[in-house]
Amino acid sequence: MGIGQCSRETGRIDWQGRSVHVKSFPISVDVNAIEAMVESPRIRRWVRGIRRHVDRRDQILGISVDRADYTKGLLPRLDAMKEFYTLYPQYREHVTYLQIVVPSRTEVAEYRRFYEQVEKKTQEVNQRFATNGWKPIITLPHSLDRPRLMGLFRAADFAVVSSLVDGMNLVAKEFVAAQVDKRGVLLLSETTGAANELEHESFPINPLDPEGFANTLHEALSISADERADRISAMRKHLEEHTIYDWMADIFLTLKMAAQSYV
Secondary structure (H helix, E strand, O other), X not given: OOOOEXXXXXXXXXXXXXXXXXXXXXXXXXXXXXHHHHOOHHHHHHHHHHHHHHHHOOOEEEEEEEEOOHHHOHHHHHHHHHHHHHXXXXXXXXXXXXXXXXXXXXXXXXXXXXXXXXXHHHHHHHHHHOEOOEOOEEEEXXXXXXXXXXXXXXXXXEEXXXXXXEOOOHHHHHHHHHOOOOOOEEEEEOOEOOHHHHOOOOEEEOOOOHHHHHHHHHHHHHOOHHHHHHHHHHHHHHHHHOOHHHHHHHHHHHHHHHHHHOO
């Protein structure tokens, strides 16, 4: 190879007489710790209470968790939910979407304005579709402690990760790890790093295509319970084989091999 040449296949770059090897290390989560969390007596009771409320009202529960940051695709996602309730009116009064939106960098005026835009658009969707006793979108403007958040992931029927760009997005993996009952489906932005690992069993979405997003959500909610379980099981198997400890081991092994190559 000459100066400045590179190979995507091998991850090798030759530059000014040096060879540089590039490798990705997809970070993961502690699957066993999350499973233990959602199986604890306190969180099991929390989940049962949520599911009793959801099932009694014949509801489907969706969830998303984000900082109030423009990169997370919050405004396009709300456009997509508006499109969903418009195109599929049969889901009105049946699909409730819980968005946890934690204010971020509130000392910056631009971020405060962005959060206000999210609030305004949420209100617009609710005003258009809400009925007596039902509101399509519920917002929690604060974070939850980790056990209860994992419990919500366990209780949910679907999760949405619609970042405009994300290096990985561990929320997607946390949702999968918490889904010990295998009831939920994952809608995952094509522009997240996690999509490279979970694309075959999740439902890929383009966060900037509201109609396509809405159609994909309809498709995800239409599959059988068996297919839901199969998809979640496959993703859980991948996480169990690629935990955060495997991630660390891979990094150290690569460093060791690199050091040995220079001996």
